[in-house]
Amino acid sequence: MKLGVLFSGGKDSVYATYLARKSGHEISCLITINSINKESFMFHTPSITKTIKQAEVMKIPISLYETNGEKEKELIDLKDAIKKAKEEFLIEGVVTGAIKSVYQASRIQKICNELDLECFNPLWQKDEELYLEELIQEGFEVILVGVFAYPFDESWIFRKIDSDFVIDINELHKKYKIHVAGEGGEFETFVLNCPMFSRGLKVSWKKVIQEGENSFRGELEIE
């Protein structure tokens, strides 16, 4: 089946792409929605324009769209973007990296259904700790590019998801109920390398920006 992926460049959408491809589907395009509103309910925002580099090393066409990110209006923008991908790339279905968010998943399900497209959520309800371990085992190089909850601090930005990270994030889960995979929006990630990339992406410049007491964003240039 020809599929389009709702692609943020973070671990969930990249891993969902990987699973869809692994199960024999053709990934015809990546669909990236750049939300101007950083508090968007639907779209993850950090590093979103870097998805172009990821698309290049995966050799998959990418379509970039912008939304003001206003609640509900952004759903119209999302539907337009998916509709365009259907027309341009003749996709028969859409893949998302939704894990637990019924809010996100059900809205995308409705849009796909209205457009007569299949909707695949290959990470749906996945055990978060097992998921992180699977990512590491499958050779995904993932870094944190945003943290947005107590007790995160600057030291977490650009940290790699490895076995030490899994231990530490589990501690935060026990003490502060932080979702292990960041599904509650506690942190955002960016994938630098994985088995689908023809080469790994290198960080050539980086900077940490503080946005709130426990809110930090990592700016980076990649090559």
Added chain:
Amino acid sequence: MILIISVCSEKLHENEFVKPIEKFVGKNSFVKSFDNLTPKDLERADKVIISGTSLEDFDYMKSLDKFSWIKNFDKPLLGICAGMQIIGLTFGSKILEEKHVGAFREKFNCGYLDFKGEKEVYYLHNKAVSLPSNFFRLNLDLDYPTFFKHEKREIYGVLFHPEVYNGDLIREFVKD
């Protein structure tokens, strides 16, 4: 041993509709697609769960003959969403064009599978089924069945997805 029957026509959909059920069933289970189910699989199983599938997938409706075993099946059986529709259609239900996607609050009037009172449920369906004869309805709010049970046998159907919210319903069904 619990048998989970997948009705997904796309293998990738099993990540979404079958694997989450396995989480609540535990290791004492095996998965078979409805397409290659054998009488031996049914013999081996102590209880059976029929999964749901995606909103666009109706292949199971074209293959109802593959579920004719349900009519005389005497072990506990739970159908989830498409699985409920299959059970209903096997026992004479009519298809209803009812669409619900997302989380809803609904009241249930029974203690079957320890499921009663007001619950938040997750729906993902384009169709439902009418109440078949010899079944009774356990939901109170919607005017068509979202939870039914056979009058005499341990056959249950739920239109909502307990593997998303209400995993305890699955645990209750599979426990000895």
